[in-house]
Amino acid sequence: MPTVVIGVGSNHDHKKNIRQAFDNLQREFGELLISPVYKSAPTDAQANSEEDDVTEVSYYLNLVISFESLQAIEDIKRCLRAIEQKQMRQRKTRYVSIDLDLLLYGSWVGDLDARKIPHDDIELCEFVLKPLADLLPNSIHPVNGYTYLKLWENFKPCLQLKSVVID
Numbered sequence: 001m002p003t004v005v006i007g008v009g010s011n012h013d014h015k016k017n018i019r020q021a022f023d024n025l026q027r028e029f030g031e032l033l034i035s036p037v038y039k040s041a042p043t044d045a046q047a048n049s050e051e052d053d054v055t056e057v058s059y060y061l062n063l064v065i066s067f068e069s070l071q072a073i074e075d076i077k078r079c080l081r082a083i084e085q086k087q088m089r090q091r092k093t094r095y096v097s098i099d100l101d102l103l104l105y106g107s108w109v110g111d112l113d114a115r116k117i118p119h120d121d122i123e124l125c126e127f128v129l130k131p132l133a134d135l136l137p138n139s140i141h142p143v144n145g146y147t148y149l150k151l152w153e154n155f156k157p158c159l160q161l162k163s164v165v166i167d
Contacts, residue, residue: 007128012097
């Protein structure tokens with residue numbers, strides 16, 4: 001049974017939206033493994049010199065969730081989009097109620113809806129790689145053959161991630 005890994009992010013009404021996503025994902029897929037949650041500035045805000053401080057509205061909370069499923073990869077992706085819609089996710093806006101990205105589907109490698117699986121963000125974004133390394137440190141990336149812990153140890157972070165607790 002493939003292990004599925006989902007990236008979860010929110011920068012608007014964070015805790016409520018993440019809790020609601022947990023509930024929706026658990027109803028759909030059963031038992032979930034959940035990484036620590038990390039707070040970070042949005043990447044575009046860091047490049048904007050006019051924004052001196054990250055406000056409570058603009059910061060992101062990110063984590064990864066893992067579960068095992070026999071559902072087809074296309075069905076999982078459709079379910080993630082349905083959960084985002086149910087939680088009022090709107091694209092092309094600064095505020096993200098919930099973002100659910102399919103990062104991994106077992107050892108499957110390919111393209112799905114113009115996105116690569118494994119998702120490129122695993123190797124590019126610390127707010128994806130760090131929680132993944134925390135949750136599945138000894139699991140192996142299906143393309144490069146490195147463990148997620150090894151990838152994290154070799155990563156050069158540029159964001160300041162802060163571990164937070166969602167009550």
